[in-house]
Amino acid sequence: MGVDELFTDEKAPGERAGRRSKQRNAQRHRQGFFRTIVQILGELLITAGVVLLLFIAWELWWTNIDANNAQQHAISAFAKEFQGPVAPVNSGAxxxxxxxxxxxxxxxxPGKVFGVVYIPRFGATYSRPLVDGVAREQLDTLGLGRYATSTMPGGIGNFAVAGHRQTHGAVLDAIDSLVPGDKIYVQTKDGYYTYVFRNNQIVLPTRADVLLPVPTEAGAVPTERFMTMTSCNPRFGSEERIIAYSLLESWQPASAGPPAAIAAQVAANSSKG
Known part of the structure; x- marks a missing residue:
């Protein structure tokens, strides 16, 4: 064996060990890099999840609290200006x-509160402001908005309103619980209008014909006094619209006091005015 061969044999194991060490270092580097990427992605996903949960909490909880406060303030302001007794004048007659x-x-x-809506089916204390307009700035804050193309309460034709179902006060959350014969009371400065719920309908958002003077009947001349309430459907979605139709049963002027069914809530609202 020559000297060159001897040195070659002596260096070979060291070189092989060096190469293996470099390979292990490279592998650890790659593993460390991928581990870092996975950790970063995991942290980003956790952060995104927390942000999403906070957004959902804001939508379903805080917007309701904020809107409820604004709506109660609006009802109190309306009650303060309302002229008329807050108890039935001819109770029992x-x-x-x-x-x-x-x-x-x-x-x-748009934005003017001109009435209050009471729906006993939604709870004994249910009362919501009635505001002119259905833009976000009205519905997100003040509750039930009147479509500008519809008639005013008590008018011949279609008095149509819209409201949120799950957020911003959830004013029509229980719209699907109405049953035929349920009463819907509308209070304005002139008095009280009593509508009777007739039926509901699920339609696509493009069905603007539900707002016609005679709902869904294009060209028909109205002879009755309708009230139409519209909201999103299903409860946590907006793929459809749920429509609730009612007909005017009776009315009484402010001087006669409120209908007995809502007298306690009218008085409660007045005491806060």
Whole structure:
């Protein structure tokens, strides 16, 4: 064996060990890099999850609290200006016919609160402001908004309103619980209008014909006094719309006091005004 061969044999194991060490270092480096990437992605996903949960909590909880406070303030302001007794004047007497209902002039003033809606089916203390307009700035804050193309409460034709179902006060959350015969009361400065729920309908968002003077009947001349409530469907979605139709049963002026069914809530609202 020559000297060169001897040195070659002596260096070979060291070189092989060096190569293996470099390979292990490279492998550890790659593993460390991928581990870091996975950790970063995991942290980003956790952060995104927390942000999503906070957003859902804000949508389903805080917007309701914020809107409820604004709506109660609006009801109190309306009650403070309302002129009329807060208890029935002829309690226990036979219902009186007050003739054709007084119908407010179209106010065409988006954002103006001009009434209060009471729906006992939704709870004994349910009362929500009635505001002109159905833009986000009205529905997200003040509750039930009147479509500008519809009539005013008590008018011949279609008095149509919209409201959120799960957020921003959830004013129509229980719209699907209405049953035929349920009463819906609308209070304005002129008095109280009693509508009776007839039926509901599930439609696509493009079905604007539900807002026609005679709902869903294009070209028909109205002879009745409708109330139409619209909201999103299902409860946590907006793929459809749920429509609730009612007909005016009676009305009474502010001087007669409220219907007995809502007298306690009218008085409660007045005491906060």
């Amino acid at each position: 036979e219902p009186k016919d007050f003739g054709p209902p007084v119908v407010m002039a179209d106010i065409d003033s």
